[in-house]
Amino acid sequence: MGEMKQPLLIKKGAEASLYLADWHGRKVIMKKRLPKKYRLSKLDEQIRTYRTIHEPQLMHKAKRAGVPTPTIFLVDVKSATIIMEFIEGKQVKQLLGEVSKNERQRLCLKIGELIGRLHKYGIIHGDLTTSNMIQNSEGKIFFVDFGLGEKRKELETRGVDLHLMKRALHSTHFRFAKECFNAVIKGYSKVLDTENVKNGLDKIKEIERRGRYVAKRKGGKE
Amino acid sequence: MKQKKARENYCLGIESTADDFSVGISTFNGEILANIISAYMPPEGGIHPREAARHHAETASKVLEEAFKKAEIKPQDLSIIAFSQGPGLGPCLRTGATVARALASDLGIPLVGVNHCVAHIEIGKLKTDAKDPVTLYVSGGNTIVSAFDSGRYRVFGETLDIALGNCLDVFAREAGLYQKPSMPFGAVVEKLAAKGKKLVLLPYTVKGMDMSFSGLLTAATNLLKKGEYKLEDLCYSLQETVFSMVTEVTERALAHTEKREVLLTGGVAANKRLQSMIKAIAEEHDAEFCVVPSEFAIDNGAMIAWTGVLAYKQGIATPIEKSFVKLRWRLEEVEVPWVK
Numbered sequence: 001m002g003e004m005k006q007p008l009l010i011k012k013g014a015e016a017s018l019y020l021a022d023w024h025g026r027k028v029i030m031k032k033r034l035p036k037k038y039r040l041s042k043l044d045e046q047i048r049t050y051r052t053i054h055e056p057q058l059m060h061k062a063k064r065a066g067v068p069t070p071t072i073f074l075v076d077v078k079s080a081t082i083i084m085e086f087i088e089g090k091q092v093k094q095l096l097g098e099v100s101k102n103e104r105q106r107l108c109l110k111i112g113e114l115i116g117r118l119h120k121y122g123i124i125h126g127d128l129t130t131s132n133m134i135q136n137s138e139g140k141i142f143f144v145d146f147g148l149g150e151k152r153k154e155l156e157t158r159g160v161d162l163h164l165m166k167r168a169l170h171s172t173h174f175r176f177a178k179e180c181f182n183a184v185i186k187g188y189s190k191v192l193d194t195e196n197v198k199n200g201l202d203k204i205k206e207i208e209r210r211g212r213y214v215a216k217r218k219g220g221k222e
Numbered sequence: 223m224k225q226k227k228a229r230e231n232y233c234l235g236i237e238s239t240a241d242d243f244s245v246g247i248s249t250f251n252g253e254i255l256a257n258i259i260s261a262y263m264p265p266e267g268g269i270h271p272r273e274a275a276r277h278h279a280e281t282a283s284k285v286l287e288e289a290f291k292k293a294e295i296k297p298q299d300l301s302i303i304a305f306s307q308g309p310g311l312g313p314c315l316r317t318g319a320t321v322a323r324a325l326a327s328d329l330g331i332p333l334v335g336v337n338h339c340v341a342h343i344e345i346g347k348l349k350t351d352a353k354d355p356v357t358l359y360v361s362g363g364n365t366i367v368s369a370f371d372s373g374r375y376r377v378f379g380e381t382l383d384i385a386l387g388n389c390l391d392v393f394a395r396e397a398g399l400y401q402k403p404s405m406p407f408g409a410v411v412e413k414l415a416a417k418g419k420k421l422v423l424l425p426y427t428v429k430g431m432d433m434s435f436s437g438l439l440t441a442a443t444n445l446l447k448k449g450e451y452k453l454e455d456l457c458y459s460l461q462e463t464v465f466s467m468v469t470e471v472t473e474r475a476l477a478h479t480e481k482r483e484v485l486l487t488g489g490v491a492a493n494k495r496l497q498s499m500i501k502a503i504a505e506e507h508d509a510e511f512c513v514v515p516s517e518f519a520i521d522n523g524a525m526i527a528w529t530g531v532l533a534y535k536q537g538i539a540t541p542i543e544k545s546f547v548k549l550r551w552r553l554e555e556v557e558v559p560w561v562k
Contacts, residue, residue, distance in 0.1 A: 014473035014503075037506075038499035039466045042421050047466075127430040131478075148428060160382065164430040170554075171376050207382065 015051075015147055023083060028073060031055075033080035033147075048080040051147045056082055058123060058146040065121035067114045068142045087144070089136035096130060096173050096180065108180045110141055112187025115165065118143075119200075120191055122153040124161050129168040159203025162188075166204065231301040233534070234289070234325070235527025238318025239310025239338045240363055241269045243278040245289040246524030250301070250531050252348050255293035257517060257524035258285050261403055268391070275313035282321050289523070297329060304530020307335030307540070308548030310363070315547035323542055334530040335540035338521075339364060339553040343375060344532060345525030346487040350512035354561075356481045358472045358500060361488035361521070362387035365433065365468065367475045368553060370561050377554050378478065379431030379471040386464050387490050389435040393460055396443050397453055411457045412493050418458020422451055426463055431474060433467045465496045473503040483510045491519040532560040 007019035007030055019030040033048040035041070052075065059069040070085040092111065096104055111133060118125060125132075126148030134142045150157065165184060169177040189197045231250040237243070244259040262277040264270060290296065305322035308315060326333040343357050357375075359366045365381040384392075387408060394407040399414075401407045424441050427434040442460050445451055476484060484504045490496060497513055504511035518524060533539075536559045 012477065014470060014477045036466075036470075038469050038502040040421055040462050043423070043426070043462060043466060046423065047426060129430065148430065160429055160432075164432065167377075167432070168430070171378055174372070174376075 020086060021083075023073065026073075027086040027088075029070065029084050029086045031082045031084065049077060052077055052080045052082060054149070055146045056084075058149045058151065059084075061121065061123055061151065062118060062143060062146065065117045065123060067117050068140055069146070070142060070144060087134045087136055087142045089134045089142070091131050092133040092135060092141065093130035093172060095135060096176070101176075101179075104176065104180065105183045107135070107141070108183030109187040109190075111165075112184035113190050114141060114143060114187075115162070115184065116188040116191030119158050119161070119188075119196075122151055124150045124152050124157045126150060126161065126164075128161055128165040130172060155199055155203055158200055159207055162200050163204045163207050230299075232293070232295060232299055233302045233304055233334075233527045233530045234300050235304040235306075235336070235341075235523045235525070235530050236318045236322045237306045237338070237341075237521050237523045237526045238278050238314050238321075239306050239308070239521060240314055241274050242521040243281050243285060243314075243318065244521060244523035245285045246522055246527040247289055247293040247295065248524060248527035248531055250535070252528055252531070254518075254524045254528070255295070256289040257522050258288045258292065259517075259520070259522055260285050263401070263403060267395070269311070271311040271313045274311065275317045278314060278317040282317070286321075297325070300325075300329060300331060302326075302332045302334055302530055302534050302539075303329070304334040304336050304526050304533075305545075306338045306341065306526050307545065308338065308551035310338060310547075310549065312547065312549050315549065319545060319547050323545060327542060332534065332539040333542060333545055334534050334538060335545055336526050336529045336533065337551055337553065337556045338526075339366060339368075340375060340556050340558060341525035341529040342487050342519075343368070343485070344529045345518045345522070346485045346512070346514040348528055349514055349518050350485060352483045352485045352510070352512045354481055355483035355485035355512060356472065356475045356479055356509075357485040357487060358468060359488045360386045360468060360486075360490035360496070362391060364488065365435075366553060367431065367468070367471050369475060369479045369481055370558070371479075373557055373559065373561075374554050375556070375558060375561075377552070378475040379433065382429065382432050382434045383436040384439065386433075386435060386468060387488070389439045389464060390460070390490070392439060393442055393446070393457075397446055397456075406489070408490055408493060411461065412495065414454050415457040415461045415495070418452070418454040418456070420451070420455040420458070421462060422455060422459040424459055424463045426467060428467055428470055431471050433471060435464060435467075438463060461493075461495055465493075465499050468496075469499040469503055472500060473507070476503060476507050476509060481509065483512055485512045485514070487514040487519050489520045492516045532558075536560050 007021035011018040016033045056072040062069045074083040132145040235246045241262040247256040260281045262274045303326040356369045365386045367379040368375045391407040501511040
């Protein structure tokens with residue numbers, strides 16, 4: 001894998017561990033999907049291999065769609081490792097709680113626009129949370145962690161993706177989740193046509209109605 | 223809330239969200255004096271809400287009587303009545319609510335409507351001494367990964383369609399298996415899975431923090447009908463896949479919240495394989511693994527009684543005119559002021 005000075009573990013996620021490393025004089029992120037002891041090795045290997053191959057492919061396609069993602073330098077399927085560009089900046093998760101209302105609106109609008117571009121291109125991110133979005137010093141927002149993503153065009157998958165975004169806002173930023181999601185949809189509408197947006201929103205409602213998300217007749221007698 | 227002198231305060235809790243009708247009695251200090259559960263076993267197919275409700279209505283007085291006998295108290299000794307107000311099946315919830323209202327108004331004591339999912343978490347904390355866990359609640363009706371934050375139990379991940387327990391149940395029924403009161407479908411599948419050796423790859427669907435089991439169920443059922451694989455191997459593969467999915471999501475919630483405990487509850491918590499997987503991720507993240515004893519992991523009245531106590535101590539009560547059942551009452555809609 002080339003020269004590598006002591007990688008520094010910066011995030012031990014559930015799905016992968018992220019290391020900050022020096023690779024040929026460049027600051028890089030090394031994303032390693034370590035075997036999970038709880039899973040059977042055959043299943044574990046299949047999941048790790050699949051994600052290691054698909055993630056860089058989707059990240060590359062996202063760039064084509066006009067969504068900034070870290071540049072991939074190296075993929076080693078055998079050790080389930082991806083070496084990619086290190087984006088210096090702040091997670092949107094952190095930013096949303098710190099900035100003014102206006103700035104929050106701007107960020108969410110932009111995020112919506114980026115999601116729109118992905119969807120228009122048939123890319124489903126699969127894990128749209130604010131910790132998977134990083135703003136660099138130039139104000140450019142990068143999407144990371146496409147490990148659960150897929151290349152799909154169906155309305156259903158787009159609906160689930162948007163629904164995940166909504167849920168992520170509600171679980172992490174519940175104080176201003178509503179205004180944020182409205183801004184996201186506003187940005188999303190800039191890229192996709194009215195019909196697609198409407199269908200997407202209807203789909204979210206349908207997913208929510210599948211049984212476990214909202215009361216049909218809130219407060220009504222049942 | 224002032225403790226009355228000379229005698230204990232008791233809460234009676236009624237649980238009737240789905241196929242179980244149960245009455246539990248708890249003291250205000252969390253001592254469970256009785257927990258009587260009467261399960262409805264459909265002769266065939268899944269739970270028919272109206273038939274289950276009929277069972278509840280028929281069995282209610284007997285279960286109540288048994289609970290009082292076990293707790294060695296009289297109805298007049300009760301301080302409050304708690305009941306599961308939702309989420310659940312309408313006819314079943316209404317039957318429990320009717321019994322609760324009748325008791326409360328007859329005895330002239332307060333009524334407390336309890337959220338079923340909150341109750342599962344609270345009894346789990348009471349029985350395992352967990353303080354602030356990430357909870358994986360898996361049953362026939364629910365699959366929820368949650369953790370406390372700012373006044374409520376927030377939902378981090380859940381199923382996008384059917385519940386994990388439901389997935390196992392339907393597969394077992396499709397395979398022509400039978401369940402008994404002492405051995406529900408989940409246990410039957412677990413027993414067969416223990417004999418399985420060959421892993422058949424099935425759709426593994428994790429979307430962000432959410433999961434989907436319906437496609438996987440269809441795939442497993444189709445393979446079953448083809449008859450190319452042994453039932454033991456299919457049970458084994460089904461279990462391995464669905465448990466890996468919930469474990470992955472639970473691990474993500476654990477990594478995200480950085481909590482120090484993982485609590486496993488709900489009917490499926492009894493499964494040893496699932497326990498070992500959740501235990502493994504708990505160890506990985508230096509968290510304590512807690513599993514609720516099965517009597518309190520399945521739907522039970524004791525959890526409703528205890529949660530009723532917690533709410534009532536915070537001044538929460540439900541006037542009869544507001545005691546209508548809430549079929550789709552989400553976990554995160556409920557404020558839990560007793561959790562700090």
